[in-house]
Amino acid sequence: MFSPAYSRSLGQAASFASAYRSVGVETSLADASPHKLIEMLFDGYMEALKQAQGYLASGQVELKGRALSKAARIVDEGLKASLNLKDGGRLAQDLHDLYAYLTLRLTLANVRNDPSVIAECERLMQPLCEAWKAIGPQVNAGRLN
Structure with missing residues (x-):
């Protein structure tokens, strides 16, 4: 239906788009x-x-599994790994415990294909997301450490 040259140009366009998004994310990370x-x-x-x-x-189901695995990796390798348990006191320990619980629940949601467990994981994290975003202006202004 399409010429090989057309197919090749579509593939190149997709590669360029992917690279552009990657550079955008890397730039955002470097500047954050x-x-x-x-x-x-x-x-x-x-x-x-x-x-x-x-x-x-x-x-x-396969894509659902990938998405839940990504969420679990974000919790384990990002959020939980960033905690300072030595100096963070009870709050850091409570967050660590919450993140461990979320990892277990995400695994269960994946194995059971259970949308209610996914919704639970969203509900548990939503207040933290909102609170973190709410303190952003204060952190950026240097009022919180």
């Missing part, structure tokens, strides 16, 4: 404050959950 990096993790987590819900609803 520590507070903004955590905000980006929260946003990525919530987006991955929304994707998982959509994939599950449409029967795309």
Whole structure:
């Protein structure tokens, strides 16, 4: 239907678009404050959950699994790993415990294809996301450390 040259140019366009998005993300990461990096993790987590819900609803089980795995990695390798348990006191420990719970629940949601567990993980994280975003202006103004 399409010429090989046309197909090749479509592939190149997709590669360029992917590279452009990658550069945009890398630039955002390089320029982001520590507070903004955590905000980006929260946003990525919530987006991955929304994707998982959509994939599950449409029967795309493999893509649902990938989205839930991404959400779990964000929690484990991003949010939980960024905690300072030594100096963070009870709050850091409570967040650590919450993140461990979320990782278990995300795994269960994946194994059982259970949208209610995905919704639970979203509900548990939503207040933290909102609170983190709410303190952003104060952090950026240097009023919080």
